[in-house]
Amino acid sequence: MNTAPIALPDEFQFSQSSLQDFVDCPRRFYLKYIRQLRYPAAESDPLREFEEQMERGKQFHQLVHQHLIGIPAEALAAAIPDDTIGAWWENYIAYGLNDLPPKRFPEITLSVPLAGRRLVAKYDLLALGDHAVIVDWKTALHRPKRERLERRLQTMVYPYVLARAGAHLNGDKPIAPEMITVIYWFAEYPQQPEVFSYSAAQFERDDAALKALAADILRRGEAEFELTENVDLCLFCSYRSLHDRGVKAGNVLALDQDEEGDHFEIDLDLDQIAEIEF
Numbered sequence: 001m002n003t004a005p006i007a008l009p010d011e012f013q014f015s016q017s018s019l020q021d022f023v024d025c026p027r028r029f030y031l032k033y034i035r036q037l038r039y040p041a042a043e044s045d046p047l048r049e050f051e052e053q054m055e056r057g058k059q060f061h062q063l064v065h066q067h068l069i070g071i072p073a074e075a076l077a078a079a080i081p082d083d084t085i086g087a088w089w090e091n092y093i094a095y096g097l098n099d100l101p102p103k104r105f106p107e108i109t110l111s112v113p114l115a116g117r118r119l120v121a122k123y124d125l126l127a128l129g130d131h132a133v134i135v136d137w138k139t140a141l142h143r144p145k146r147e148r149l150e151r152r153l154q155t156m157v158y159p160y161v162l163a164r165a166g167a168h169l170n171g172d173k174p175i176a177p178e179m180i181t182v183i184y185w186f187a188e189y190p191q192q193p194e195v196f197s198y199s200a201a202q203f204e205r206d207d208a209a210l211k212a213l214a215a216d217i218l219r220r221g222e223a224e225f226e227l228t229e230n231v232d233l234c235l236f237c238s239y240r241s242l243h244d245r246g247v248k249a250g251n252v253l254a255l256d257q258d259e260e261g262d263h264f265e266i267d268l269d270l271d272q273i274a275e276i277e278f
Helices: 018-025 025-032 046-068 075-080 083-096 146-151 153-165 200-219 230-236 261-268 271-275
Strands: 102-115 119-130 132-140 178-185 189-197
Touching: 018 025, 018 153, 018 200, 046 075, 046 083, 046 102, 046 119, 046 132, 075 083, 083 132, 083 189, 102 153, 102 200, 119 153, 119 200, 132 153, 146 153, 146 189, 153 178, 153 200
Parallel strands: 132 178
Antiparallel strands: 102 119, 119 132, 178 189
16 A cells, blocks of 8 residues: 655645635545546436526626626626526625725635645635625525534635735735734625724744644645545545445435534535636
């Protein structure tokens, strides 16, 4: 069994999604980013409803982006064909941009060096003024608990990268960590955003944690990218049948709100929407 450190593909960049995959299941990280294996198992059942939900999320993000670059809301609303997206859009117009700083950068990418690679953050919206706000639009079916979001790599990576790489958006003045706020805004729960403040102490902790996480990935040999012990995560992983972790996908639509949306948030909360190039 090969235990020599693996070689990441030349084009590989760290991101909140790739780091989350590693934390959730090192083997999934290996198959997805090192082997670049696209295993053909469905991630969620029922597949058609899942694909429709994904498409709605993509369309909503595109609408918001178009609005933020100057297309009138009325013109965009007139072309919305789906009642669910229409309801999300009305919620966004009413509540999505409340109290944000005036200088706004939609769908912007920043990156910083990490372990000889780049750590990339693709933001739905950065709003700058006397403070800096990161906004992430969420179209998940259920609103996760704060503790779940707090543990997500996205909550660590986004403010960390902005603190290190945001000066050129701020008149070449560094953005101090204590100026940064992360807002998760939920299209289904427009008046219940989740807000996280940042700090210099948190930045130092995140700097150490992210460097350690990247070093852990780079030191591992193939055999050390082990399967997660939490088999519940396998319900929504496209590699589950490859490792005898079941052949039938979990049903996202059957998850109770009281279950925190754990599975949906782990792999299917449309985090990938934040990494779509518009």
